Amino acid sequence: MIAPDGGFQRKTVLALLVLATALHLGLCALHTGGLGAAPSLHIPAEAAILAAAMLLSGFLTRPGDVACAAIITAYLVALRLVNPEADLIILRHLLLGFVFYRLGTQCDVGFVDRAARMILAGVLGVGVFELATPDLFSRFFNIWNYFSARGLIDPSAGEWADTSFFVSADRAGGRNMFGFLLGSHRVSSVFLEPVSSGNFAALCFAWFISFRSRNRWVWVGLSCVMVVLADSRFAAACCCVMAVAAMLPAALQRTAAVLAIPAVITILLVIGALRHEEGSIPVIVSDDFVGRISFAGEVLWSWGWQHWLALAPSPVTTIDAGHAYLANNLGAPIYLLIWLLVMLWHISGPRSAEHTSFVLMLSIYFALLLSVTGTAAFSMKTAALAWLLCGALGATRRGFGHDPGRERQAMA
Structure with a gap:
Protein backbone atom coordinates (compact mmCIF):
# COMPACT_ATOMS: atom_id res chain seq x y z
CA MET A 1 0.00 0.00 0.00
CA LEU A 248 -30.18 4.77 -6.20
CA PRO A 249 -30.00 2.43 -3.19
CA ALA A 250 -26.81 0.38 -2.97
CA ALA A 251 -28.53 -2.89 -3.94
CA LEU A 252 -29.92 -1.35 -7.12
CA GLN A 253 -26.53 0.21 -7.89
CA ARG A 254 -24.87 -3.22 -7.78
CA THR A 255 -27.50 -4.74 -10.06
CA ALA A 256 -27.32 -1.81 -12.47
CA ALA A 257 -23.51 -2.07 -12.64
CA VAL A 258 -23.70 -5.72 -13.73
CA LEU A 259 -26.48 -5.14 -16.26
CA ALA A 260 -25.25 -1.85 -17.76
CA ILE A 261 -23.44 -3.22 -20.82
CA PRO A 262 -25.79 -6.17 -21.53
CA ALA A 263 -28.74 -3.78 -21.26
CA VAL A 264 -27.17 -1.20 -23.58
CA ILE A 265 -26.30 -3.87 -26.18
CA THR A 266 -29.89 -5.10 -26.02
CA ILE A 267 -31.18 -1.57 -26.56
CA LEU A 268 -28.81 -1.11 -29.50
CA LEU A 269 -30.12 -4.31 -31.07
CA VAL A 270 -33.71 -3.09 -30.70
CA ILE A 271 -32.75 0.22 -32.34
CA GLY A 272 -30.96 -1.66 -35.09
CA ALA A 273 -33.98 -3.87 -35.72
CA LEU A 274 -36.20 -0.82 -36.05
CA ARG A 275 -33.91 1.20 -38.31
CA HIS A 276 -31.88 -1.22 -40.40
CA GLU A 277 -33.07 -1.99 -43.91
CA GLU A 278 -32.24 -5.49 -45.06
CA GLY A 279 -29.41 -5.51 -47.58
CA SER A 280 -28.29 -1.96 -46.84
CA ILE A 281 -24.90 -1.01 -45.41
CA PRO A 282 -25.09 0.85 -42.06
CA VAL A 283 -23.70 4.38 -42.19
CA ILE A 284 -23.61 7.31 -39.77
CA VAL A 285 -26.41 9.51 -41.10
CA SER A 286 -25.87 12.30 -38.57
CA ASP A 287 -22.66 12.80 -36.60
CA ASP A 288 -24.31 13.31 -33.22
CA PHE A 289 -25.23 11.18 -30.21
CA VAL A 290 -28.46 9.87 -31.74
CA GLY A 291 -26.88 9.22 -35.13
CA ARG A 292 -23.98 7.26 -33.68
CA ILE A 293 -26.22 5.16 -31.42
CA SER A 294 -28.39 4.35 -34.43
CA PHE A 295 -25.31 3.36 -36.42
CA ALA A 296 -24.00 1.13 -33.61
CA GLY A 297 -27.37 -0.64 -33.39
CA GLU A 298 -27.57 -1.18 -37.13
CA VAL A 299 -24.05 -2.63 -37.25
CA LEU A 300 -24.88 -5.18 -34.56
CA TRP A 301 -28.24 -6.07 -36.12
CA SER A 302 -26.71 -6.58 -39.55
CA TRP A 303 -24.27 -9.25 -38.33
CA GLY A 304 -24.34 -12.98 -38.80
CA TRP A 305 -23.41 -15.47 -36.09
CA GLN A 306 -19.80 -15.66 -37.30
CA HIS A 307 -19.35 -11.94 -36.69
CA TRP A 308 -20.68 -12.26 -33.17
CA LEU A 309 -18.18 -15.04 -32.46
CA ALA A 310 -15.27 -13.04 -33.98
CA LEU A 311 -14.75 -15.77 -36.58
CA ALA A 312 -15.16 -13.29 -39.44
CA PRO A 313 -14.46 -9.55 -39.68
CA SER A 314 -17.39 -7.17 -39.51
CA PRO A 315 -18.50 -6.17 -43.04
CA VAL A 316 -18.91 -2.62 -41.67
CA THR A 317 -16.13 -0.75 -39.87
CA THR A 318 -16.56 -0.66 -36.10
CA ILE A 319 -14.31 2.38 -35.57
CA ASP A 320 -17.30 4.34 -34.21
CA ALA A 321 -19.08 1.43 -32.50
CA GLY A 322 -17.17 0.23 -29.45
CA HIS A 323 -19.45 -2.62 -28.41
CA ALA A 324 -19.28 -3.98 -31.95
CA TYR A 325 -15.50 -3.53 -31.96
CA LEU A 326 -15.09 -5.59 -28.79
CA ALA A 327 -17.59 -8.26 -29.81
CA ASN A 328 -16.00 -8.67 -33.25
CA ASN A 329 -12.44 -8.86 -31.86
CA LEU A 330 -13.03 -10.85 -28.68
CA GLY A 331 -16.20 -12.70 -29.53
CA ALA A 332 -19.40 -11.54 -27.88
CA PRO A 333 -19.52 -14.43 -25.35
CA ILE A 334 -15.96 -13.69 -24.17
CA TYR A 335 -16.61 -9.94 -24.10
CA LEU A 336 -19.70 -10.37 -21.92
CA LEU A 337 -18.02 -13.03 -19.78
CA ILE A 338 -15.07 -10.73 -18.99
CA TRP A 339 -17.46 -7.90 -18.16
CA LEU A 340 -19.66 -10.06 -15.92
CA LEU A 341 -16.69 -11.57 -14.06
CA VAL A 342 -15.20 -8.12 -13.41
CA MET A 343 -18.51 -6.69 -12.24
CA LEU A 344 -19.46 -9.69 -10.10
CA TRP A 345 -16.08 -9.51 -8.38
CA HIS A 346 -16.63 -5.83 -7.67
CA ILE A 347 -20.05 -6.28 -6.11
CA SER A 348 -19.10 -9.37 -4.08
CA GLY A 349 -17.96 -9.21 -0.48
CA PRO A 350 -18.00 -6.20 1.83
CA ARG A 351 -17.61 -3.01 -0.19
CA SER A 352 -17.92 0.62 0.75
CA ALA A 353 -20.79 2.73 -0.56
CA GLU A 354 -18.21 4.86 -2.38
CA HIS A 355 -16.83 1.83 -4.20
CA THR A 356 -20.29 0.62 -5.18
CA SER A 357 -21.22 4.04 -6.52
CA PHE A 358 -18.00 4.53 -8.50
CA VAL A 359 -18.21 1.08 -10.09
CA LEU A 360 -21.71 1.95 -11.27
CA MET A 361 -20.50 5.31 -12.60
CA LEU A 362 -17.73 3.58 -14.58
CA SER A 363 -20.23 1.03 -15.88
CA ILE A 364 -22.44 3.83 -17.16
CA TYR A 365 -19.46 5.64 -18.65
CA PHE A 366 -18.16 2.63 -20.56
CA ALA A 367 -21.60 1.40 -21.60
CA LEU A 368 -22.52 4.77 -23.12
CA LEU A 369 -19.11 5.67 -24.54
CA LEU A 370 -18.77 2.34 -26.34
CA SER A 371 -22.11 3.07 -27.99
CA VAL A 372 -20.84 6.19 -29.77
CA THR A 373 -17.08 5.66 -30.22
CA GLY A 374 -14.78 2.79 -31.01
CA THR A 375 -11.60 2.70 -28.91
CA ALA A 376 -11.70 6.09 -27.15
CA ALA A 377 -12.58 4.29 -23.92
CA PHE A 378 -9.15 2.63 -23.97
Whole structure:
Protein backbone atom coordinates (compact mmCIF):
# COMPACT_ATOMS: atom_id res chain seq x y z
CA MET A 1 0.00 0.00 0.00
CA ILE A 2 1.32 3.43 -0.94
CA ALA A 3 0.49 5.18 2.29
CA PRO A 4 0.44 8.96 2.82
CA ASP A 5 4.04 8.88 4.05
CA GLY A 6 5.33 6.98 1.00
CA GLY A 7 6.65 10.11 -0.66
CA PHE A 8 8.76 8.50 -3.37
CA GLN A 9 6.05 6.03 -4.41
CA ARG A 10 3.39 8.72 -4.44
CA LYS A 11 5.51 10.98 -6.62
CA THR A 12 6.25 8.12 -9.01
CA VAL A 13 2.59 7.18 -9.39
CA LEU A 14 1.60 10.82 -9.80
CA ALA A 15 4.30 11.27 -12.45
CA LEU A 16 2.98 8.24 -14.36
CA LEU A 17 -0.56 9.62 -14.22
CA VAL A 18 0.53 13.05 -15.43
CA LEU A 19 2.59 11.50 -18.25
CA ALA A 20 -0.30 9.23 -19.26
CA THR A 21 -2.73 12.15 -19.26
CA ALA A 22 -0.59 14.83 -20.92
CA LEU A 23 1.76 12.74 -23.08
CA HIS A 24 0.41 14.04 -26.37
CA LEU A 25 0.54 17.65 -25.19
CA GLY A 26 4.25 17.21 -24.53
CA LEU A 27 4.87 15.51 -27.87
CA CYS A 28 2.88 18.24 -29.62
CA ALA A 29 5.03 20.90 -27.93
CA LEU A 30 8.20 19.12 -29.05
CA HIS A 31 6.90 18.82 -32.60
CA THR A 32 5.84 22.47 -32.69
CA GLY A 33 9.27 23.39 -31.35
CA GLY A 34 10.97 21.67 -34.26
CA LEU A 35 11.45 18.02 -33.26
CA GLY A 36 10.04 16.36 -36.35
CA ALA A 37 10.25 12.85 -34.88
CA ALA A 38 8.03 13.70 -31.89
CA PRO A 39 4.76 12.32 -33.33
CA SER A 40 6.37 8.92 -33.91
CA LEU A 41 7.38 8.71 -30.26
CA HIS A 42 3.85 8.26 -28.91
CA ILE A 43 3.85 4.45 -29.22
CA PRO A 44 7.22 3.83 -27.52
CA ALA A 45 6.37 6.49 -24.90
CA GLU A 46 3.05 4.78 -24.06
CA ALA A 47 4.84 1.44 -23.94
CA ALA A 48 7.38 2.87 -21.50
CA ILE A 49 4.63 4.28 -19.26
CA LEU A 50 2.78 0.95 -19.29
CA ALA A 51 6.01 -0.95 -18.54
CA ALA A 52 6.75 1.36 -15.60
CA ALA A 53 3.23 0.85 -14.27
CA MET A 54 3.66 -2.92 -14.58
CA LEU A 55 6.87 -2.82 -12.54
CA LEU A 56 5.48 -0.46 -9.90
CA SER A 57 2.25 -2.45 -9.51
CA GLY A 58 4.05 -5.77 -9.06
CA PHE A 59 2.18 -7.26 -11.99
CA LEU A 60 5.16 -9.32 -13.17
CA THR A 61 5.72 -10.81 -9.72
CA ARG A 62 2.18 -12.17 -9.42
CA PRO A 63 1.91 -15.63 -11.05
CA GLY A 64 -1.87 -15.38 -11.25
CA ASP A 65 -1.73 -12.08 -13.15
CA VAL A 66 0.90 -13.36 -15.57
CA ALA A 67 -0.99 -16.62 -16.15
CA CYS A 68 -4.22 -14.72 -16.86
CA ALA A 69 -2.42 -12.46 -19.34
CA ALA A 70 -0.86 -15.50 -21.03
CA ILE A 71 -4.22 -17.24 -21.41
CA ILE A 72 -5.84 -14.15 -22.94
CA THR A 73 -2.86 -13.65 -25.26
CA ALA A 74 -3.02 -17.26 -26.42
CA TYR A 75 -6.76 -16.94 -27.05
CA LEU A 76 -6.37 -13.77 -29.08
CA VAL A 77 -3.51 -15.22 -31.14
CA ALA A 78 -5.57 -18.35 -31.84
CA LEU A 79 -8.50 -16.15 -32.84
CA ARG A 80 -6.23 -14.21 -35.17
CA LEU A 81 -5.32 -17.47 -36.96
CA VAL A 82 -9.02 -18.02 -37.69
CA ASN A 83 -9.85 -14.38 -38.40
CA PRO A 84 -6.77 -12.60 -39.85
CA GLU A 85 -8.46 -9.22 -39.41
CA ALA A 86 -8.90 -9.60 -35.64
CA ASP A 87 -7.21 -6.66 -33.95
CA LEU A 88 -4.49 -7.84 -31.57
CA ILE A 89 -4.10 -4.34 -30.16
CA ILE A 90 -7.08 -5.20 -28.02
CA LEU A 91 -4.57 -7.02 -25.81
CA ARG A 92 -2.97 -3.66 -25.06
CA HIS A 93 -6.37 -2.23 -24.10
CA LEU A 94 -7.02 -5.07 -21.64
CA LEU A 95 -3.51 -4.94 -20.22
CA LEU A 96 -3.68 -1.18 -19.70
CA GLY A 97 -6.85 -1.45 -17.67
CA PHE A 98 -5.62 -4.36 -15.58
CA VAL A 99 -2.17 -2.91 -14.85
CA PHE A 100 -3.43 0.52 -13.77
CA TYR A 101 -6.17 -1.13 -11.74
CA ARG A 102 -3.52 -3.25 -10.02
CA LEU A 103 -1.43 -0.13 -9.45
CA GLY A 104 -4.46 1.54 -7.91
CA THR A 105 -4.82 -1.28 -5.38
CA GLN A 106 -1.40 -0.26 -4.06
CA CYS A 107 -2.53 3.33 -3.46
CA ASP A 108 -4.28 5.03 -0.60
CA VAL A 109 -7.64 6.45 -1.62
CA GLY A 110 -6.81 9.82 -0.08
CA PHE A 111 -3.78 10.04 -2.32
CA VAL A 112 -5.62 9.11 -5.54
CA ASP A 113 -8.34 11.64 -4.70
CA ARG A 114 -5.69 14.30 -4.33
CA ALA A 115 -4.08 13.17 -7.60
CA ALA A 116 -7.42 13.43 -9.41
CA ARG A 117 -7.87 16.98 -8.08
CA MET A 118 -4.39 18.03 -9.16
CA ILE A 119 -4.84 16.63 -12.67
CA LEU A 120 -8.27 18.19 -13.08
CA ALA A 121 -6.88 21.54 -11.92
CA GLY A 122 -4.05 21.25 -14.44
CA VAL A 123 -6.40 20.30 -17.27
CA LEU A 124 -8.66 23.25 -16.46
CA GLY A 125 -5.68 25.61 -16.28
CA VAL A 126 -4.42 24.59 -19.72
CA GLY A 127 -7.97 24.75 -21.05
CA VAL A 128 -8.53 28.29 -19.80
CA PHE A 129 -5.19 29.33 -21.31
CA GLU A 130 -6.25 27.81 -24.65
CA LEU A 131 -9.67 29.49 -24.60
CA ALA A 132 -8.39 32.91 -23.49
CA THR A 133 -5.37 33.12 -25.82
CA PRO A 134 -5.77 30.64 -28.69
CA ASP A 135 -3.11 32.33 -30.83
CA LEU A 136 -0.54 32.21 -28.06
CA PHE A 137 -1.53 28.62 -27.26
CA SER A 138 -0.97 27.67 -30.91
CA ARG A 139 2.57 29.05 -30.83
CA PHE A 140 3.48 26.32 -28.37
CA PHE A 141 1.03 23.61 -29.47
CA ASN A 142 0.18 23.36 -33.16
CA ILE A 143 -2.30 20.54 -32.86
CA TRP A 144 -3.18 20.45 -36.55
CA ASN A 145 0.41 19.91 -37.63
CA TYR A 146 0.94 17.30 -34.93
CA PHE A 147 -2.04 15.20 -36.01
CA SER A 148 -1.13 15.71 -39.66
CA ALA A 149 2.36 14.36 -38.95
CA ARG A 150 0.78 11.33 -37.30
CA GLY A 151 -1.34 10.74 -40.39
CA LEU A 152 -4.63 11.09 -38.52
CA ILE A 153 -5.97 14.00 -40.58
CA ASP A 154 -5.59 15.09 -44.18
CA PRO A 155 -3.26 18.12 -44.26
CA SER A 156 -4.70 19.12 -47.64
CA ALA A 157 -8.22 19.69 -46.29
CA GLY A 158 -8.79 23.23 -47.51
CA GLU A 159 -11.62 24.13 -45.16
CA TRP A 160 -9.31 23.67 -42.16
CA ALA A 161 -6.15 25.16 -43.61
CA ASP A 162 -6.35 28.29 -41.45
CA THR A 163 -6.52 26.52 -38.10
CA SER A 164 -3.92 25.10 -35.76
CA PHE A 165 -6.45 23.06 -33.76
CA PHE A 166 -8.07 19.70 -34.35
CA VAL A 167 -11.02 19.49 -36.74
CA SER A 168 -13.61 19.09 -33.97
CA ALA A 169 -12.34 22.13 -32.01
CA ASP A 170 -15.00 24.19 -33.78
CA ARG A 171 -18.42 22.56 -33.95
CA ALA A 172 -20.31 23.07 -37.20
CA GLY A 173 -23.33 25.21 -36.44
CA GLY A 174 -21.88 26.56 -33.20
CA ARG A 175 -21.47 25.31 -29.64
CA ASN A 176 -24.33 23.63 -27.80
CA MET A 177 -23.40 25.05 -24.38
CA PHE A 178 -22.81 28.74 -23.65
CA GLY A 179 -21.91 29.62 -27.22
CA PHE A 180 -23.01 33.22 -26.60
CA LEU A 181 -20.34 33.52 -23.92
CA LEU A 182 -17.53 31.22 -25.06
CA GLY A 183 -17.71 31.67 -28.80
CA SER A 184 -17.38 28.76 -31.21
CA HIS A 185 -14.18 27.18 -29.87
CA ARG A 186 -14.27 23.84 -28.02
CA VAL A 187 -11.47 23.38 -25.52
CA SER A 188 -9.04 20.51 -26.10
CA SER A 189 -6.65 21.25 -23.21
CA VAL A 190 -3.91 18.65 -22.64
CA PHE A 191 -5.78 16.05 -24.72
CA LEU A 192 -5.41 18.01 -28.01
CA GLU A 193 -9.00 17.31 -29.04
CA PRO A 194 -12.25 18.16 -27.24
CA VAL A 195 -13.79 14.69 -27.31
CA SER A 196 -11.18 13.37 -24.88
CA SER A 197 -11.56 16.50 -22.75
CA GLY A 198 -15.24 15.66 -22.39
CA ASN A 199 -14.51 12.02 -21.58
CA PHE A 200 -12.04 13.09 -18.91
CA ALA A 201 -14.58 15.49 -17.42
CA ALA A 202 -17.16 12.69 -17.22
CA LEU A 203 -14.66 10.45 -15.40
CA CYS A 204 -13.84 13.22 -12.92
CA PHE A 205 -17.56 13.77 -12.34
CA ALA A 206 -17.94 10.04 -11.70
CA TRP A 207 -15.17 10.07 -9.10
CA PHE A 208 -16.11 13.21 -7.22
CA ILE A 209 -19.80 12.36 -7.07
CA SER A 210 -18.90 8.96 -5.60
CA PHE A 211 -15.97 9.61 -3.26
CA ARG A 212 -17.04 11.54 -0.17
CA SER A 213 -14.05 13.78 0.34
CA ARG A 214 -13.76 17.32 1.63
CA ASN A 215 -15.25 19.97 -0.65
CA ARG A 216 -16.14 17.31 -3.22
CA TRP A 217 -19.07 19.33 -4.58
CA VAL A 218 -16.65 22.06 -5.60
CA TRP A 219 -14.82 19.46 -7.67
CA VAL A 220 -18.06 18.08 -9.06
CA GLY A 221 -18.77 21.63 -10.21
CA LEU A 222 -15.31 22.00 -11.75
CA SER A 223 -15.86 18.74 -13.62
CA CYS A 224 -19.04 20.25 -15.04
CA VAL A 225 -17.08 23.37 -16.03
CA MET A 226 -14.76 21.10 -18.03
CA VAL A 227 -17.80 19.53 -19.73
CA VAL A 228 -18.93 22.99 -20.78
CA LEU A 229 -15.49 24.10 -21.97
CA ALA A 230 -15.21 20.97 -24.13
CA ASP A 231 -18.83 21.42 -25.27
CA SER A 232 -19.18 17.64 -24.95
CA ARG A 233 -22.69 16.38 -25.58
CA PHE A 234 -21.68 12.88 -24.55
CA ALA A 235 -20.18 14.03 -21.24
CA ALA A 236 -23.24 16.17 -20.46
CA ALA A 237 -25.63 13.28 -21.11
CA CYS A 238 -23.40 10.83 -19.24
CA CYS A 239 -23.14 13.10 -16.19
CA CYS A 240 -26.93 13.49 -16.08
CA VAL A 241 -27.39 9.71 -16.07
CA MET A 242 -24.68 9.36 -13.39
CA ALA A 243 -26.33 11.99 -11.19
CA VAL A 244 -29.60 10.05 -11.23
CA ALA A 245 -27.84 6.70 -10.70
CA ALA A 246 -25.95 8.09 -7.69
CA MET A 247 -29.25 8.45 -5.85
CA LEU A 248 -30.18 4.77 -6.20
CA PRO A 249 -30.00 2.43 -3.19
CA ALA A 250 -26.81 0.38 -2.97
CA ALA A 251 -28.53 -2.89 -3.94
CA LEU A 252 -29.92 -1.35 -7.12
CA GLN A 253 -26.53 0.21 -7.89
CA ARG A 254 -24.87 -3.22 -7.78
CA THR A 255 -27.50 -4.74 -10.06
CA ALA A 256 -27.32 -1.81 -12.47
CA ALA A 257 -23.51 -2.07 -12.64
CA VAL A 258 -23.70 -5.72 -13.73
CA LEU A 259 -26.48 -5.14 -16.26
CA ALA A 260 -25.25 -1.85 -17.76
CA ILE A 261 -23.44 -3.22 -20.82
CA PRO A 262 -25.79 -6.17 -21.53
CA ALA A 263 -28.74 -3.78 -21.26
CA VAL A 264 -27.17 -1.20 -23.58
CA ILE A 265 -26.30 -3.87 -26.18
CA THR A 266 -29.89 -5.10 -26.02
CA ILE A 267 -31.18 -1.57 -26.56
CA LEU A 268 -28.81 -1.11 -29.50
CA LEU A 269 -30.12 -4.31 -31.07
CA VAL A 270 -33.71 -3.09 -30.70
CA ILE A 271 -32.75 0.22 -32.34
CA GLY A 272 -30.96 -1.66 -35.09
CA ALA A 273 -33.98 -3.87 -35.72
CA LEU A 274 -36.20 -0.82 -36.05
CA ARG A 275 -33.91 1.20 -38.31
CA HIS A 276 -31.88 -1.22 -40.40
CA GLU A 277 -33.07 -1.99 -43.91
CA GLU A 278 -32.24 -5.49 -45.06
CA GLY A 279 -29.41 -5.51 -47.58
CA SER A 280 -28.29 -1.96 -46.84
CA ILE A 281 -24.90 -1.01 -45.41
CA PRO A 282 -25.09 0.85 -42.06
CA VAL A 283 -23.70 4.38 -42.19
CA ILE A 284 -23.61 7.31 -39.77
CA VAL A 285 -26.41 9.51 -41.10
CA SER A 286 -25.87 12.30 -38.57
CA ASP A 287 -22.66 12.80 -36.60
CA ASP A 288 -24.31 13.31 -33.22
CA PHE A 289 -25.23 11.18 -30.21
CA VAL A 290 -28.46 9.87 -31.74
CA GLY A 291 -26.88 9.22 -35.13
CA ARG A 292 -23.98 7.26 -33.68
CA ILE A 293 -26.22 5.16 -31.42
CA SER A 294 -28.39 4.35 -34.43
CA PHE A 295 -25.31 3.36 -36.42
CA ALA A 296 -24.00 1.13 -33.61
CA GLY A 297 -27.37 -0.64 -33.39
CA GLU A 298 -27.57 -1.18 -37.13
CA VAL A 299 -24.05 -2.63 -37.25
CA LEU A 300 -24.88 -5.18 -34.56
CA TRP A 301 -28.24 -6.07 -36.12
CA SER A 302 -26.71 -6.58 -39.55
CA TRP A 303 -24.27 -9.25 -38.33
CA GLY A 304 -24.34 -12.98 -38.80
CA TRP A 305 -23.41 -15.47 -36.09
CA GLN A 306 -19.80 -15.66 -37.30
CA HIS A 307 -19.35 -11.94 -36.69
CA TRP A 308 -20.68 -12.26 -33.17
CA LEU A 309 -18.18 -15.04 -32.46
CA ALA A 310 -15.27 -13.04 -33.98
CA LEU A 311 -14.75 -15.77 -36.58
CA ALA A 312 -15.16 -13.29 -39.44
CA PRO A 313 -14.46 -9.55 -39.68
CA SER A 314 -17.39 -7.17 -39.51
CA PRO A 315 -18.50 -6.17 -43.04
CA VAL A 316 -18.91 -2.62 -41.67
CA THR A 317 -16.13 -0.75 -39.87
CA THR A 318 -16.56 -0.66 -36.10
CA ILE A 319 -14.31 2.38 -35.57
CA ASP A 320 -17.30 4.34 -34.21
CA ALA A 321 -19.08 1.43 -32.50
CA GLY A 322 -17.17 0.23 -29.45
CA HIS A 323 -19.45 -2.62 -28.41
CA ALA A 324 -19.28 -3.98 -31.95
CA TYR A 325 -15.50 -3.53 -31.96
CA LEU A 326 -15.09 -5.59 -28.79
CA ALA A 327 -17.59 -8.26 -29.81
CA ASN A 328 -16.00 -8.67 -33.25
CA ASN A 329 -12.44 -8.86 -31.86
CA LEU A 330 -13.03 -10.85 -28.68
CA GLY A 331 -16.20 -12.70 -29.53
CA ALA A 332 -19.40 -11.54 -27.88
CA PRO A 333 -19.52 -14.43 -25.35
CA ILE A 334 -15.96 -13.69 -24.17
CA TYR A 335 -16.61 -9.94 -24.10
CA LEU A 336 -19.70 -10.37 -21.92
CA LEU A 337 -18.02 -13.03 -19.78
CA ILE A 338 -15.07 -10.73 -18.99
CA TRP A 339 -17.46 -7.90 -18.16
CA LEU A 340 -19.66 -10.06 -15.92
CA LEU A 341 -16.69 -11.57 -14.06
CA VAL A 342 -15.20 -8.12 -13.41
CA MET A 343 -18.51 -6.69 -12.24
CA LEU A 344 -19.46 -9.69 -10.10
CA TRP A 345 -16.08 -9.51 -8.38
CA HIS A 346 -16.63 -5.83 -7.67
CA ILE A 347 -20.05 -6.28 -6.11
CA SER A 348 -19.10 -9.37 -4.08
CA GLY A 349 -17.96 -9.21 -0.48
CA PRO A 350 -18.00 -6.20 1.83
CA ARG A 351 -17.61 -3.01 -0.19
CA SER A 352 -17.92 0.62 0.75
CA ALA A 353 -20.79 2.73 -0.56
CA GLU A 354 -18.21 4.86 -2.38
CA HIS A 355 -16.83 1.83 -4.20
CA THR A 356 -20.29 0.62 -5.18
CA SER A 357 -21.22 4.04 -6.52
CA PHE A 358 -18.00 4.53 -8.50
CA VAL A 359 -18.21 1.08 -10.09
CA LEU A 360 -21.71 1.95 -11.27
CA MET A 361 -20.50 5.31 -12.60
CA LEU A 362 -17.73 3.58 -14.58
CA SER A 363 -20.23 1.03 -15.88
CA ILE A 364 -22.44 3.83 -17.16
CA TYR A 365 -19.46 5.64 -18.65
CA PHE A 366 -18.16 2.63 -20.56
CA ALA A 367 -21.60 1.40 -21.60
CA LEU A 368 -22.52 4.77 -23.12
CA LEU A 369 -19.11 5.67 -24.54
CA LEU A 370 -18.77 2.34 -26.34
CA SER A 371 -22.11 3.07 -27.99
CA VAL A 372 -20.84 6.19 -29.77
CA THR A 373 -17.08 5.66 -30.22
CA GLY A 374 -14.78 2.79 -31.01
CA THR A 375 -11.60 2.70 -28.91
CA ALA A 376 -11.70 6.09 -27.15
CA ALA A 377 -12.58 4.29 -23.92
CA PHE A 378 -9.15 2.63 -23.97
CA SER A 379 -7.07 5.73 -24.63
CA MET A 380 -4.30 5.93 -22.03
CA LYS A 381 -4.89 9.66 -21.48
CA THR A 382 -8.20 8.89 -19.77
CA ALA A 383 -8.26 5.14 -19.08
CA ALA A 384 -5.14 5.14 -16.88
CA LEU A 385 -6.73 7.47 -14.34
CA ALA A 386 -10.10 5.71 -14.48
CA TRP A 387 -8.71 2.27 -13.68
CA LEU A 388 -6.29 3.53 -11.03
CA LEU A 389 -9.14 5.25 -9.18
CA CYS A 390 -11.22 2.09 -9.41
CA GLY A 391 -8.36 -0.01 -8.11
CA ALA A 392 -7.84 2.23 -5.09
CA LEU A 393 -11.48 1.90 -4.04
CA GLY A 394 -11.57 -1.77 -5.02
CA ALA A 395 -8.86 -2.53 -2.48
CA THR A 396 -10.79 -0.73 0.28
CA ARG A 397 -13.08 -3.12 2.07
CA ARG A 398 -16.06 -2.01 4.11
CA GLY A 399 -14.82 -0.92 7.50
CA PHE A 400 -11.52 0.23 6.00
CA GLY A 401 -12.92 2.81 3.63
CA HIS A 402 -12.98 6.57 3.78
CA ASP A 403 -11.19 7.90 6.83
CA PRO A 404 -11.39 11.69 7.23
CA GLY A 405 -8.30 11.72 9.44
CA ARG A 406 -6.28 9.77 6.89
CA GLU A 407 -7.55 12.00 4.12
CA ARG A 408 -6.52 15.16 5.94
CA GLN A 409 -3.05 13.66 6.35
CA ALA A 410 -2.88 12.75 2.66
CA MET A 411 -4.15 16.17 1.60
CA ALA A 412 -1.69 18.03 3.85
